Amino acid sequence: MATPADLPDSVLLEIFSYLPVRDRIRTSRVCHRWKRLVDDRWLWRHVDLTLYTMRPKVLWHLLRRYMGSRLQSLRMGGYLFSGSQAPQLSPALLRALGHKCPNLQRLCLHVADLSQVPLSSLPRTLTTLELHSCEVSMAWFLREPGAGALPCLRSLVLDRVPAFRDEHLRGLSRFPGLRALVLGGTYRVTETGLASSLQELGHLRRLEVLGCTLSADSTLRAVGLHLRGVHQVRLTVGGLSAAGLVALERMPALESLCLQGPLVTPEMPTPAQIVATCLTMPRLRVLELRGLGWEGREAERVLSAGLPHCTVIVRACPKETMDWWM
Known part of the structure; x- marks a missing residue:
């Protein structure tokens, strides 16, 4: 043996x-x-430290001993609600991370206090930055300071970042390479702010607006007006009506659409109305409906029959409904 x-x-x-x-x-x-x-x-190459709340001394040891030029993605967290003596992520540690790990592309931070960390401390090689329940300095998202920070950033996830609001959304134009934006639970962003911000973010190819106070209708109207080249859209269906769905017809490049519950309203379009709208989008290849109460075979049959060129996915929401990107 x-x-x-x-x-x-x-x-x-x-x-x-x-x-x-x-x-x-x-x-x-x-x-x-x-x-x-x-x-x-x-x-x-891929390191996940979210299972632990490590002292800075341990993090420095891992950086010097193990994490080096091969590191591509790093997840860290647990530094915000562990008490006054909790270790904090320092600018020096993050700068050392960028120096020691020149191929780091993805940094995912959970429950971290970054309010005293300047954006310029983050590794300049990052293409993806995820912030989950973090306190950050809002200077990160204003246009004036540190205009050259994160020149390679292409994907930004803002999940329950409480202070993020309209002026910070407009400031994302400082990242010219940004192609994917996820807003999860950013309740301070308004419909007016989203519409005005997307005028300067016309280069986005993926947009997700989940668990916010924005209605789906207003979000689709703003996207249809300013993001005609968008490839992927995912949004919570609260406030979605057949009239709002018409805005999808102004997205000729759309390839993937996900409508997610559980905030379903009486005005929610029927499967037949969704089919009629999707037929106006020649490049659509994936339609996903989650948590709409349509898990039965009839809705899926109508959608699949009406959209033979699409992969149709109808499923319930995951148990962790706040996990927006499952």
Whole structure:
């Protein structure tokens, strides 16, 4: 019978990649071979530290010892609500991250206090930045300071960032390479603010507006007017009517549309009305409806029959309805 010692290095590395960071490091104490494998930079391409609230000393150790030029994505969090003695992410640590990890492209921060961290401290190589329940300095999203920060940014996720509002949304034009924007629970953004901001964000190709106070009708009207080149749209259906759905006809490049509950209203369009609108979009290939109470076969049959060129997905919302991007 084969034992772990009989497995080739490539297989062991693949197994180790599924271990949490703490357990991954512990395996290095088993034998010299496993220590060598744990030191392999391939194993440290994607690192998730959200399971732990680590002291800055430990984070510095991980950065110096393991995370290097192979690191492509990093998830960290848990630094905001752990008490007054909780460790904080410092500008020095984030600057060191950019220096030590020149290929880091995705940074995902959860429940972190970044109010004293300037945007210029973040690694300039980032193409994706996700902020989940974070406190950040709103100077990040104003046009004046640090205009050259994050020159490669293409995707920005703002999930329950409480202070984010209209003027910060307009300030996103400072990121000329931005192509994907997710607004989740940004309740201070108004319909007027969204409409005026999208005038300067016409280069967006993906937009998600989920769990906000904006009505779906107003969002679609703004998108249809200013984002004619958008490829993907995902939004909560609160306030969606057949009249608002007509705005989709002004999106000839749309390839993927997701309408998500659970805020379904009596004015919600019927499956037949959705089919009629989708037929006006020649490039549409994916239609996803989640949490609309249409999980029965009849609605899916009507949609699939009416849209043979599309992949139609009808499903319930996940248990964690606040997890916008599942």
